[in-house]
Amino acid sequence: MKEPIKAPKSSAALLFRKPVRFFSLERVFQQLEPGMNAAFDLHRWVAPRAGGSPATILANWRAARKCRADVYHVTGDIHYVTLVLPRRKTMLTIHDCIFLYSTTGMKRRILKWLFLTLPVRHCRLITAISQATKDDIIAHTGCDPEKIVVIPNPVDGLIRYEPATFDSTNPVILFIGSTPNKNLNRVAEALKDIRCRLDIVGNPPEETLRLLENAKITYAVSSGLSSEAIAEKYIAADIVLFPSTFEGFGLPIVEGQKAGRPVITSNLSPMKEVAASGACLVDPHDPASIRAGVLRVIEDAGYREQLIRAGFANVERFATSVVANQYLTCYKQLLSA
Secondary structure, three states: OOOOOOOOOOEEEEEEOOOOOOOHHHHHHHHHHHHHOOOOEEEEEEOOOOOOOHHHHHHHHHHHHOOOOOEEEEOOOOHHHHHHOOHHHEEEEEOOOHHHOOOOHHHHHHHHHHHHHHHHHHOOEEEEOOHHHHHHHHHHHOOOHHHEEEOOOOOOOOOOOOOOOOOOOOOEEEEEOOOHHHOHHHHHHHOOOOOOEEEEEOOOOHHHHHHHHHOOOEEEEEOOOOHHHHHHHHHHOOEEEEOOOOOOOOHHHHHHHHOOOOEEEEOOOOHHHHHOOOOEEEOOOOHHHHHHHHHHHHHOHHHHHHHHHHHHHHHHHHOHHHHHHHHHHHHHHHHOO
């Protein structure tokens, strides 16, 4: 008896920027692809050029026009690529709108039009990685809220829990990121005279390093780490400190929770929603508040255990299988066009 012929899977093209310094976006979808391949034949397309110059945008448009699939998913950053893809088969993931807050004048208007307004109008579906990002998109474009689906980032499968004795006399404080919104300058002020070792993953400017040195904070800096090396950083940490002033999501929060480490983060959206009850919330604009949070976590063992237990419970909603299924639901919706 002949086996029934299986219908070919529909194809989905995942369109990526050309990475230069940061790989967080690529790591997010790299984790999801194995769980999505069972339902769709996935193709990875990478923009040939990096940057935002007119020549780069035109080159990436020309290349994207040649991409062929049943559905198209622009995974972030190069939002303008959606404009040369089939409208009813295309979705765009928007991670944040930070570029609107870091530019002014004519440059801001051009970026808003090319990277937000036109792409949002053109796509059939938009996914945002947090409610805060969705709210930003609606505020800046007037987009119909029904068009935007909130799908969080998944927590890396390589992040794991290994039990360790908390070092309350000289804790290792893991700090991920070095862009201005990560708030390392205020952290330097907050940690002054607290005996600790600050482990920074990023490329802090010389000015920030001088602040750390003036505050007599012991620190180490590393960058360009693999996913495996970052997982080891969480294992080696006693505390994960993430008092960011602006984020689209805040992945170190859930990574710290999965690693079973007490997390300190901002009392702002989306960080407080991502963390739920599994983090110590502080005012990121107030070094005294950051300092109080760090001292409470160091000195109160019962509070630390409470945060860790709540973190383990919270992180389940960011499992790769859960997030992959949410994206697959969107792909199937595009196929129904």
